[in-house]
Amino acid sequence: MNIFSIIQKEWLLLWHDKASLIIIFVMPMCLVLILTILEASNPRDVRQLSVLLINPNTSILGKAIDKGLKKIDHLKIKNITKDKKISEKEARTSIAEGAHQALIIVSKKSPVKITMIFDPAIPKALESTVVLPIKLLVKNVQLAISKGTVKKISRLTRQRIPVTNKKVTLYTTYASQQEKLIKPKDAQQIVPAWTLFGMFLIIIPLGSIIIKERDLGILQRLYVTPSYKFTFLFGRVIAFGIVNLIQWALMFALGLYILPLFNITGFSIAGHLLPLFVVASAIAFAATGFGILIGSWSRTFEQATAIGPILIVIGAAIGGIFAPVYAMPESLRAIAEYSPLHWGQNAFLEILVRNSDFEAIIPDLSKLIIFGAVCISLALLKPFISQKFSALLKR
Amino acid sequence: MKENQIIIKIKNLVKRYPKTEKPALNGIDFDVFQGEFFGLLGPNGSGKTTLISILCGLLHPSSGDAEIYGHSIKNKSQKIRQIIGLVPQDIALYPTLTLRQNLHFFAKLYHIPRKVINERIDKYLEVAQLTDNADQLVKGFSGGMKRRANLIAGMLHEPKIIFLDEPTVGVDTISRYVLFATLKNFNKEGKTLIYTTHYLEEAQKLCSRIGIIKEGNIVTHGSPQELVTRTEGAKDLADVFIKVAGIDLRKEE
Ligand SMILES: Nc1ncnc2c1ncn2[C@@H]1O[C@H](COP(=O)(O)OP(=O)(O)O)[C@@H](O)[C@H]1O
Numbered sequence: 234m235n236i237f238s239i240i241q242k243e244w245l246l247l248w249h250d251k252a253s254l255i256i257i258f259v260m261p262m263c264l265v266l267i268l269t270i271l272e273a274s275n276p277r278d279v280r281q282l283s284v285l286l287i288n289p290n291t292s293i294l295g296k297a298i299d300k301g302l303k304k305i306d307h308l309k310i311k312n313i314t315k316d317k318k319i320s321e322k323e324a325r326t327s328i329a330e331g332a333h334q335a336l337i338i339v340s341k342k343s344p345v346k347i348t349m350i351f352d353p354a355i356p357k358a359l360e361s362t363v364v365l366p367i368k369l370l371v372k373n374v375q376l377a378i379s380k381g382t383v384k385k386i387s388r389l390t391r392q393r394i395p396v397t398n399k400k401v402t403l404y405t406t407y408a409s410q411q412e413k414l415i416k417p418k419d420a421q422q423i424v425p426a427w428t429l430f431g432m433f434l435i436i437i438p439l440g441s442i443i444i445k446e447r448d449l450g451i452l453q454r455l456y457v458t459p460s461y462k463f464t465f466l467f468g469r470v471i472a473f474g475i476v477n478l479i480q481w482a483l484m485f486a487l488g489l490y491i492l493p494l495f496n497i498t499g500f501s502i503a504g505h506l507l508p509l510f511v512v513a514s515a516i517a518f519a520a521t522g523f524g525i526l527i528g529s530w531s532r533t534f535e536q537a538t539a540i541g542p543i544l545i546v547i548g549a550a551i552g553g554i555f556a557p558v559y560a561m562p563e564s565l566r567a568i569a570e571y572s573p574l575h576w577g578q579n580a581f582l583e584i585l586v587r588n589s590d591f592e593a594i595i596p597d598l599s600k601l602i603i604f605g606a607v608c609i610s611l612a613l614l615k616p617f618i619s620q621k622f623s624a625l626l627k628r
Numbered sequence: 629m630k631e632n633q634i635i636i637k638i639k640n641l642v643k644r645y646p647k648t649e650k651p652a653l654n655g656i657d658f659d660v661f662q663g664e665f666f667g668l669l670g671p672n673g674s675g676k677t678t679l680i681s682i683l684c685g686l687l688h689p690s691s692g693d694a695e696i697y698g699h700s701i702k703n704k705s706q707k708i709r710q711i712i713g714l715v716p717q718d719i720a721l722y723p724t725l726t727l728r729q730n731l732h733f734f735a736k737l738y739h740i741p742r743k744v745i746n747e748r749i750d751k752y753l754e755v756a757q758l759t760d761n762a763d764q765l766v767k768g769f770s771g772g773m774k775r776r777a778n779l780i781a782g783m784l785h786e787p788k789i790i791f792l793d794e795p796t797v798g799v800d801t802i803s804r805y806v807l808f809a810t811l812k813n814f815n816k817e818g819k820t821l822i823y824t825t826h827y828l829e830e831a832q833k834l835c836s837r838i839g840i841i842k843e844g845n846i847v848t849h850g851s852p853q854e855l856v857t858r859t860e861g862a863k864d865l866a867d868v869f870i871k872v873a874g875i876d877l878r879k880e881e
C-alpha cells in the first residue's frame with residue numbers, strides 16, 4: 234500500500250526538520266514544566282479537604298458513600314446528618330466562608346441525588362478529588378447491582394433491599410456566585426492548555442512541507458504517478474494526526490509522571506483515557522487541517538511560517554490558553570467561543586476538571602471536526618476559488 | 629509493436645492561462661511515433677513546459693485533445709500514468725531526504741513490487757553513476773548530480789514514454805555525457821522519448837525528429853537532416869531556426 238509510503242515519507246521529512254521537532258515537542262514541555270513550577274511556588278497548598286456530609290440515605294448506595302468517603306485519605310469527613318446544631322443552610326454558609334471546602338448532600342429517597350457544594354476559591358483540581366471518588370463509588374455500587382448480586386441476595390432473603398439502581402444524579406455547585414472570578418490555574422489546566430498549543434504548532438512543519446512540495450515541483454511528480462491525489466491528502470492527515478497524538482501522549486505523560494518529581498501533583502486523568510484520546514484525535518484533525526489550509530494558501534514559505542504561528546498565538550490568547558477564559562474580561566470571553574483552541578481546551582477541561590460525561594464534550598468535538606473538514610475543503614478548493622476570485626477582479 | 633505506430637496524437641491543443649492575453653499553446657497538431665526520440669525545440673516561454681504538462685495530465689487544455697495509446701488525456705487513466713514518465717524541468721526531489729529515500733518513495737507510488745524495488749533502484753543509481761551518493765541528502769548534491777537524480781526518479785517504473793523537460797539545464801560536461809548516454813540507451817530499448825530543450829546541438833545530436841515551437845505553435849517538424857535540406861539557404865539547424873522561427877538560439881545562451 235502506498236499510503237504507508239506516504240506516511241513514512243512525511244515522518245522522514247519531519248524527522249529531518251529538527252527545528253520544528255524542538256518547537257512542537259520540546260518547547261511545550263518546557264513551558265508546562267516552568268509554568269507549573271511557578272504556579273506551585275505560589276502556595277495554595279491544601280493538604281486535606283474538610284468536607285461536610287449530610288447523608289440521610291439508608292440504601293446500599295447511601296451506606297456505601299458513608300463508608301467509602303471515610304476511606305479517602307485526603308478528605309476529612311464530618312458527618313452532620315444527625316447534628317442538630319448545624320442546619321443545611323448554616324453548612325452552606327460555612328462553605329462559602331471557607332471554613333470547610335465542600336458540602337455533600339445525599340437525598341433521602343431514590344432517585345438518589347448527590348449535591349456537591351464547593352468553596353469557589355479552591356482550585357478545580359481539588360474539586361475533582363471529591364467528585365471523582367464519589368463518581369467511582371456510585372459506579373461501583375451500580376455495577377454490583379447490575380451484576381445481580383444484590384438481586385440474588387434479595388431473593389434469598391425474600392426481603393426487598395431498597396436498591397437505587399436506576400438513576401443517580403450528581404450536581405456540582407458553588408457556595409457563592411463569585412465562581413467565575415477566582416478560578417486559579419493549576420496543572421490540570423496548564424497541561425492541556427499547552428498541549429493544545431503545541432499540537433497546533435504542527436502547522437509550522439506541515440505548512441512548510443506543503444509549500445516546498447509545491448515550489449520545488451515535487452507536486453507535479455506526485456500527480457503524474459498512478460496514485461490517487463486523495464491518497465496524498467489522506468496519508469498526510471494520518472501522518473501528522475499521529476504526530477499530534479504522540480505530542481498529546483508525551484505532554485500528558487509529563488503531567489502524570491514528571492511533574493510529581495517536582496512535587497506538582499495536581500494533574501490527574503482519573504481513568505478518563507478514552508474520552509481524552511477522542512478529544513485529542515479531534516484536535517489533531519483540526520490542527521492538521523489548519524496546517525494543510527495554511528500550507529496551500531500561503532504564497533511563500535516565509536508567509537506560512539510567519540502567519541501560521543501568529544494565528545496560533547492569537548487563537549491561544551483568545552482561547553484561554555495563556556490565561557483561563559474566566560479570568561478574561563467579558564468582551565474577550567465572547568470571542569473565545571470562536572477559537573478552535575478554546576474548543577479543545579474546553580473539551581479537555583470538561584473531562585479533566587468538570588468530570589463531565591461524554592455528552593458534554595460533543596459540541597466541542599463537533600466544532601473541532603467541522604473546523605478541520607472546512608480547512609481541508611478550502612485547501613482542496615483553492616484552485617477553483619482563486620480562479621473565480623481573479624476572474625472577479627478582472628471584471 | 630510496429631515501428632510506425634502512432635502513440636501520441638495531438639489534436640489542435642489550445643491552452644490559455646487565466647489573466648493572460650496570448651494563449652500559451654495556440655493549436656498544436658502533431659503525432660509522435662513508437663520508438664521516436666522527439667525533440668521539442670524552442671526558446672524560453674514558447675510553450676514547451678505547458679505542452680508537456682498537458683500531455684502528462686497535469687494541466688487541462690482549454691480546447692483540443694491529445695491521445696496516448698488511444699486514450700484521451702482528459703480521462704487521466706491510471707493505466708496511462710503507469711506507462712508514461714515525467715522528468716520535470718525543476719529538480720523535483722525532497723532536498724532533506726537521501727537520494728535512496730526519494731527514489732524508494734517514488735518507486736512505491738508507481739506500485740513497483742517490493743521484491744524488485746531495491747534491485748531497480750540500484751540499477752538506475754548505477755546508470756546515473758550515483759551509487760556512491762545514494763545515501764546522501766539530495767540538498768548536498770552538485771547541480772549535475774541533482775539533474776541525474778531527477779532523471780532517474782522519473783524512469784524507475786520503466787515507462788514506455790518519457791517526457792523530459794529541459795533535463796540538461798545547468799549541467800557540467802560529465803553529467804551531460806551521462807545523461808545523453810542514458811537517454812540514448814533508453815531509446816535503443818524501444819522507449820519513446822519526448823524531449824524539450826533550447827540547446828540546438830543537443831537536439832541535433834540526440835533527436836530522430838525535431839519540432840520547432842514558437843509562441844505556442846509548432847512551426848515545422850522533421851528529422852534534423854530534413855529540416856536543413858527543406859529550408860532554403862540553411863547550412864545547419866541554427867540556420868533553420870533563424871529562418872523558420874526568426875530567433876537566433878545561439879544568442880540566447
Ligand atoms: N501558470 C502560468 N500562468 C500564466 N502564464 C503562464 C503560466 N505558466 C506559463 N505561462 C506562460 O505561458 C507561456 C509558455 O510558458 P512555458 O510553457 O513555461 O514555456 P517554456 O517551457 O517553453 O519556457 C509563457 O508566456 C509563460 O509566461
Ligand SMILES: [Mg+2]
Pocket residue numbers: 676677678717793794
Ligand atoms: Mg519550460
